[in-house]
Amino acid sequence: MAVIITKLHISPQSLDKISFEEHQRSRSLGRGFLSSGFGVHKKSYALCVQQCRSFKSKDGGGVEKKQKEKFEILKENQSKTKKGSGFRNSLKRAVSWVGTLPSQSNEEHREAVAKLEEVFSSAALQIGRYIVTMMSTGVVLAVGFQLSGGDSHMNTLIWYSWLGGIIIGTMIGANMVLDEHCRAGPRNVVITGSTRGLGKALAREFLLSGDHVVVASRSPESVDTTIRELEEILKEGMITGSNRTSLAHAKVVGIACDVCDPSDVQKLANFAVNEFGSIDIWINNAGTNKGFRPLLQFSDEDIKQIVSTNLVGSILCTQEAMRMMMNQPKGGHIFNMDGAGSGGSSTPLTAVYGSTKCGLRQLQSSLLKECKRSKVGVHTASPGMVLTDLLLSGSTTKNKQMFNIICELPETVARTLVPRMRVVKGTGKAVNYLTPPRILLALVTAWLRRGRWFDDQGRALYAAEADRLRNWAENRAMFSFTDAMEMYTENTWVSVFSLSVVCAFIILSSTGNTFPGT
Amino acid sequence: MATPCASLHFPSSPRLHKPSFSSQFTPLLSPSHLFLTVCSRQTPTKSTNARNSNYTTNMGIAYLNYPVVVKAQTSSSSALSREPMLPPFNVLITGSTKGIGYALAKEFLKAGDNVIICSRSAERVQSTVQSLREEFGEQRVWGTKCDVREGKDVKDLVAFAQENLKYVDIWINNAGSNAYSYKPLAEASDEDLIEVVTTNTLGLMICCREAMKMMLNQPRGGHIFNIDGAGSDGRPTPRFAAYGATKRSVVHLTKSLQAELRMQDVQNVVVHNLSPGMVTTDLLMSGATTNQAKFFINVLAEPAEVVAEYLVPNIRSIPANGSTKPTYIRFLTGVKAYSQIFSRFAFGARRNRYLLED
Numbered sequence: 001m002a003v004i005i006t007k008l009h010i011s012p013q014s015l016d017k018i019s020f021e022e023h024q025r026s027r028s029l030g031r032g033f034l035s036s037g038f039g040v041h042k043k044s045y046a047l048c049v050q051q052c053r054s055f056k057s058k059d060g061g062g063v064e065k066k067q068k069e070k071f072e073i074l075k076e077n078q079s080k081t082k083k084g085s086g087f088r089n090s091l092k093r094a095v096s097w098v099g100t101l102p103s104q105s106n107e108e109h110r111e112a113v114a115k116l117e118e119v120f121s122s123a124a125l126q127i128g129r130y131i132v133t134m135m136s137t138g139v140v141l142a143v144g145f146q147l148s149g150g151d152s153h154m155n156t157l158i159w160y161s162w163l164g165g166i167i168i169g170t171m172i173g174a175n176m177v178l179d180e181h182c183r184a185g186p187r188n189v190v191i192t193g194s195t196r197g198l199g200k201a202l203a204r205e206f207l208l209s210g211d212h213v214v215v216a217s218r219s220p221e222s223v224d225t226t227i228r229e230l231e232e233i234l235k236e237g238m239i240t241g242s243n244r245t246s247l248a249h250a251k252v253v254g255i256a257c258d259v260c261d262p263s264d265v266q267k268l269a270n271f272a273v274n275e276f277g278s279i280d281i282w283i284n285n286a287g288t289n290k291g292f293r294p295l296l297q298f299s300d301e302d303i304k305q306i307v308s309t310n311l312v313g314s315i316l317c318t319q320e321a322m323r324m325m326m327n328q329p330k331g332g333h334i335f336n337m338d339g340a341g342s343g344g345s346s347t348p349l350t351a352v353y354g355s356t357k358c359g360l361r362q363l364q365s366s367l368l369k370e371c372k373r374s375k376v377g378v379h380t381a382s383p384g385m386v387l388t389d390l391l392l393s394g395s396t397t398k399n400k401q402m403f404n405i406i407c408e409l410p411e412t413v414a415r416t417l418v419p420r421m422r423v424v425k426g427t428g429k430a431v432n433y434l435t436p437p438r439i440l441l442a443l444v445t446a447w448l449r450r451g452r453w454f455d456d457q458g459r460a461l462y463a464a465e466a467d468r469l470r471n472w473a474e475n476r477a478m479f480s481f482t483d484a485m486e487m488y489t490e491n492t493w494v495s496v497f498s499l500s501v502v503c504a505f506i507i508l509s510s511t512g513n514t515f516p517g518t
Numbered sequence: 519m520a521t522p523c524a525s526l527h528f529p530s531s532p533r534l535h536k537p538s539f540s541s542q543f544t545p546l547l548s549p550s551h552l553f554l555t556v557c558s559r560q561t562p563t564k565s566t567n568a569r570n571s572n573y574t575t576n577m578g579i580a581y582l583n584y585p586v587v588v589k590a591q592t593s594s595s596s597a598l599s600r601e602p603m604l605p606p607f608n609v610l611i612t613g614s615t616k617g618i619g620y621a622l623a624k625e626f627l628k629a630g631d632n633v634i635i636c637s638r639s640a641e642r643v644q645s646t647v648q649s650l651r652e653e654f655g656e657q658r659v660w661g662t663k664c665d666v667r668e669g670k671d672v673k674d675l676v677a678f679a680q681e682n683l684k685y686v687d688i689w690i691n692n693a694g695s696n697a698y699s700y701k702p703l704a705e706a707s708d709e710d711l712i713e714v715v716t717t718n719t720l721g722l723m724i725c726c727r728e729a730m731k732m733m734l735n736q737p738r739g740g741h742i743f744n745i746d747g748a749g750s751d752g753r754p755t756p757r758f759a760a761y762g763a764t765k766r767s768v769v770h771l772t773k774s775l776q777a778e779l780r781m782q783d784v785q786n787v788v789v790h791n792l793s794p795g796m797v798t799t800d801l802l803m804s805g806a807t808t809n810q811a812k813f814f815i816n817v818l819a820e821p822a823e824v825v826a827e828y829l830v831p832n833i834r835s836i837p838a839n840g841s842t843k844p845t846y847i848r849f850l851t852g853v854k855a856y857s858q859i860f861s862r863f864a865f866g867a868r869r870n871r872y873l874l875e876d
Binding site: 262295296298300303304307308311312315316318322323326341345346348349350351352356358359360363365366367368369370 | 706716720749756762765770771776
């Protein structure tokens, strides 16, 4: 809701600025007018600060005063042209509450008011921040210009670039606000095979982002222990973490589920819907490998388990998730995990695993066509190489030397994958950990990475999971440049670039001809 | 569940970006190959020994570049003097009571080979063996019931083959299923999906394993052919997503097995891919419900007999030449498919050939 309001406010404000610019240019200002313009700036600046204060001071005020203020704000907002339906609904609700005040219990009313207030104050904060930033840049520019006492051509040039800056800033800001908004609400996530390795790390990461997580695995005992562990982590996070409000919604539940049993899968889906109302993200993470050896040495049972877990399990889970999500108004997103062989290159010694993963890639491309018009998104997630049992069972010392370079701990991978899984839009996206920049980094620093996880004898050098988690909270806070780069959507970069080109063009075409000295 | 095994052979071709030769060469370019060469270099003593002891008896040239690492399962076969493969061949075809499998069996019999057929239903095997024996004689064709998804059944099949023919030269993994349903995945039934995946992927893997096990111990070695299908070239297969996924995994399995065999320096067992293109079997025809499907079936599909007539001589030429290179035999190549589509658009050829188009 905050987003809608912000946007609404932004447009009239920037329009004002534009018209202001027009005035300035057309009248070919003298000093006097400029200073009066400066005054206008100041006024609105002060006004906005006042607004902000009024919002903040409301907490202490009585109910009546709040209502009054709210009504004023409501009217003010209603006078703006367009509104999102969600916003309007909340307004209507608020109005009706006010109207039926005597019949309602005081508690309920106060709660509703508090909620609305929260929304408004956050919106006002955003607007205030925006206006302050914009004004201050304008003020700085104007002051600078006055001091330099430049000519009129320079004047227009500067104001144009200022305007361009504001537009670009608005777009980036709006994108960030939208992103924040997208990331907010708790999502309902189902992760299969999530009592060990990467699945568990994903579950933990989702949980710490404030989501509802359903843990599923074959054995009920391990599901129980996993839930207990995750709840423990959640509690610690509530005490020490920075974003307590979002963690308040986080919740983890679990059920035993064998993914190759259709009735189990159905049970899992129903369980998730009963617990949380809907499923937003379903991750088919369950997979097994059974070691590295030639096909001849695999037993019937091994082959059967690999095929049924990797291929049958993923197909059945995808099917069930699609059925569920098609009936949800918001749709949903399904992720299938890639693995060795997905790309189509041969995988000797893991022939069975590789061919199931290759089959999953085909499934993905077929589903993409089938689901083109539905609200269900089918995606792939590629964790790259992760130090889990699946990879390490039966790997040789020589392999482990290679793992040093390219492998990562499950927590690291989950930390990168989860934020992007949460905000995924559309369908057919690939969320990869091993992106080209990362591979490049790994290759460049290969020398430094010797002995990162395993020493020469192939002994593990990294801490056990429990120890890792202890140090984990601090690591989370650390800033990663690649993550930050990838967090911004491509669109932002493109729009910034194209806008700056447009601005440059306008500036050149309007001022270039008369520019002194050119 | 009683549906027979047959294979759905959709275009491996129109709008095909990869010409057929590329797939033959990709194994050579894969990283595993590089890895392999390193491996064999690390065991120089073994390999030279093996070379000295083995190659005097053998066909020579083809082997000169490859040092043999003596492995547990290959040692017995390399200890035996290797025999060149001469016709008549002993052929085993899974899922061969109807469709393309049956046509292949018949074609092999015509060429003078001995054939073992099998399928899930004992009655159908009986009747098929009966009719084939009437046509080609008593001692040419045998049949047994075999569900490829059961490891025990496949082991019994191998025992049955060894009992009747002593060895098998050509093993064709043809058994495949689509549960005869063409539906979006969300509407498909669980049983169908499980049947498709277990027959096409699990069954094939078990068959490949047993066939390799058997052939490694045969003096004549052997050739395994895996039949691909729609989706094996990586193009999406909406309405039969599960089938496409399994067939893509078949091609990938073949590739991985080729790499594995190369890793172990096995020369006498070769795994190939076999692409019959689109064949007018029940499996394909049950999906002819949309206009697009009808169009492609009319333009590209061929009856099983025609396909078998082309494939069998090609298959037989591989052991006859003593070739040990993995191949990908395609009936419907890209050029062929394009020219057929072109002639359809240009001259209206093949319109309403099998099915009435709107």
